[in-house]
Amino acid sequence: MNVVVCVKLVPDPDSVGQLDATTHRLRRDLAEPVLDPGDEFGVEAGLRLVEAHGGEVRVVSMGPERALDAIRKALAMGAARGVLVTDDGLGGSDALTTAKVLAAAIGREPFDVVITATESTDGYTGIVPQALAELLGVPAVTFASGVVSDGTALTVTRQTESGSETILAGLPCVVSVTAGVNEPRYPSLRGIMGAKSKPMDRCTPVELGLEAVGGGAAAGQTVVSVTAADERRAGEVVTDDGDGAHRIVLLLAGARVI
Amino acid sequence: MGRMATDTAPEGSRPRLDPADLYAVDQLLGDEERLIQLTVRDFVRERFLPQVAEHYAAGTFPRELIPWLAGLGLFGMHLEGHGCAGASAVAYGVACEELEAGDSGLRSFVSVQGSLAMFPIHRFGSEEQRDRWLPEMAAGRAIGCFGLTEPDAGSDPAAMRSHARRAGGDWVLSGTKMWITNGSLADIAVVWAQTDEGIRGFLVERGTPGFSARDIEGKLSLRASVTSELILEEVRVPEASLLPGARGLGGPLACLDEARYGIAWGVLGAARACFEAAVEYARSREAFGHPIAHFQLTQAKLAEMATRLVQGRLVAHRLGTLKDAGRARTVQVSLAKRANTRTAVEIARAARTILGANGLTLDYPVARHMANLEAVLTYEGTEEVHTLILGKAITGEDAFG
Numbered sequence: 060m061n062v063v064v065c066v067k068l069v070p071d072p073d074s075v076g077q078l079d080a081t082t083h084r085l086r087r088d089l090a091e092p093v094l095d096p097g098d099e100f101g102v103e104a105g106l107r108l109v110e111a112h113g114g115e116v117r118v119v120s121m122g123p124e125r126a127l128d129a130i131r132k133a134l135a136m137g138a139a140r141g142v143l144v145t146d147d148g149l150g151g152s153d154a155l156t157t158a159k160v161l162a163a164a165i166g167r168e169p170f171d172v173v174i175t176a177t178e179s180t181d182g183y184t185g186i187v188p189q190a191l192a193e194l195l196g197v198p199a200v201t202f203a204s205g206v207v208s209d210g211t212a213l214t215v216t217r218q219t220e221s222g223s224e225t226i227l228a229g230l231p232c233v234v235s236v237t238a239g240v241n242e243p244r245y246p247s248l249r250g251i252m253g254a255k256s257k258p259m260d261r262c263t264p265v266e267l268g269l270e271a272v273g274g275g276a277a278a279g280q281t282v283v284s285v286t287a288a289d290e291r292r293a294g295e296v297v298t299d300d301g302d303g304a305h306r307i308v309l310l311l312a313g314a315r316v317i
Numbered sequence: 318m319g320r321m322a323t324d325t326a327p328e329g330s331r332p333r334l335d336p337a338d339l340y341a342v343d344q345l346l347g348d349e350e351r352l353i354q355l356t357v358r359d360f361v362r363e364r365f366l367p368q369v370a371e372h373y374a375a376g377t378f379p380r381e382l383i384p385w386l387a388g389l390g391l392f393g394m395h396l397e398g399h400g401c402a403g404a405s406a407v408a409y410g411v412a413c414e415e416l417e418a419g420d421s422g423l424r425s426f427v428s429v430q431g432s433l434a435m436f437p438i439h440r441f442g443s444e445e446q447r448d449r450w451l452p453e454m455a456a457g458r459a460i461g462c463f464g465l466t467e468p469d470a471g472s473d474p475a476a477m478r479s480h481a482r483r484a485g486g487d488w489v490l491s492g493t494k495m496w497i498t499n500g501s502l503a504d505i506a507v508v509w510a511q512t513d514e515g516i517r518g519f520l521v522e523r524g525t526p527g528f529s530a531r532d533i534e535g536k537l538s539l540r541a542s543v544t545s546e547l548i549l550e551e552v553r554v555p556e557a558s559l560l561p562g563a564r565g566l567g568g569p570l571a572c573l574d575e576a577r578y579g580i581a582w583g584v585l586g587a588a589r590a591c592f593e594a595a596v597e598y599a600r601s602r603e604a605f606g607h608p609i610a611h612f613q614l615t616q617a618k619l620a621e622m623a624t625r626l627v628q629g630r631l632v633a634h635r636l637g638t639l640k641d642a643g644r645a646r647t648v649q650v651s652l653a654k655r656a657n658t659r660t661a662v663e664i665a666r667a668a669r670t671i672l673g674a675n676g677l678t679l680d681y682p683v684a685r686h687m688a689n690l691e692a693v694l695t696y697e698g699t700e701e702v703h704t705l706i707l708g709k710a711i712t713g714e715d716a717f718g
Contacts, residue, residue, distance in 0.1 A: 090333075093355075247402075248389060255349065
């Protein structure tokens, strides 16, 4: 089973994000870049599929040169090889552009399953998986909380508000997995040291046959302004004169939270 | 005089420096070493730290983590072959630093397994001994310990009373070993004893008649680590359990150099954990209407701590580079163990004062590290022993004894 996992290098989600005042883009230079923690679940899901059914995991990423670090971590976890699509012009790409680039990189070789996170931990657009499926001409099964396979199809569990549903999906398909779908492994030392001898390709959008994609003017979407949210008002202090609990209950009931 | 280019960019627009690494020593690490660092750091934060206070209070080691440590490949990681990862000395140092940012007991467990038990088998053992023990120990299925120190012989190991005599084709060992990390957990003990041929090393398996281990109770340091006494009463072991490559005190001392190397890095992890706890506390705790970080006395402590951390890490990294080049000398290892352990002890104590009474509880990592580091100051060569090693190298005068 040939599995492709899409990964992204993001600023450490534990750090405080900051937007650039003129471009309105996230300042990626201010925090330590890491493999998106959401993508670790995807890599783990991919590794489990190939461990059960053979084949290999190919990791695909779009990003700056440093995104090789994200690919390297996935290779250290056990993926077989990686592809990075990188070009200065891709900075600030919107979700559709990202999906076009990833689809072009993925479609160069046959695949059975493409796994992504449900959304990235920096952009949070949440539409790349569906766009990828459309561009690749395969079904999308989203928000998977469980993925198993018999080798010919996938059985995917989707969490819903009222319970869960089970979907049988033919191959090939795109699956987006939620955090908690599995417990991602730690890369072993041997894996880390072996990663450097695994194939890691770099290519540009033009090499993938994409002429007019990119961020800035080439992107179909531009952020024109950013406004800070109103600060939350200070809460109300209830001084307990013996009836504190009762008054808090009344407040909560008034706010319709109980 | 022109302004220097490095001063022109306003601080706010530049990536924030990590207060615990103001000289970006991490940037001296290779991609691989950096990934090892982050992996061990994640492991410690996610699997170890949530339970360490409980184990510390109970005086137990979290044994359920042994398969995880093995899975990461940490046991004997700097050794080549026989199931070991063959990582660089710098990578081993970085791993020790991250483990000890968790607890000195966790780093001690890995140090003893890799540097004190697996290393002598790897360096001095027969091919048969290596094949039998190293893959099992790398996989964490066999745990090792190192028996050198005795109740009446610590800094002066040549004064050991444990002895072994030939009896037919076997050896018979008698004696007592003290302060043995992992002693009662161990499946295999590397025991050093006097013989007619000088000091020799033996592999003594758990369950061998006459061999027992008794845990030392009531420790106020390294509580999340097992420390035992090994008792050998006419223990008969075959000739095949003798380490053929080690004769004299040089054998055990070579092992100590390995372990001391890991400590030189490890203690800086404990120091960093204390420093970070102190910074966080100082920024949030208020007194006299300000966060205590606002006060000059607090800042003076933090400035000193940050400086010492940078200095220690530069020493450790340089030592690692020398070791990877095969050029590290005993005196250099002693310098780093001595200086960095002292640094860590002082950072932990200063951090403790910033946390006030909270710094004395298990709710914060500081008291735990502070107490642990007292043991680290003593084990693997006391501060005094390392001072004399330095003194001898500098003056040519041997001040031992």
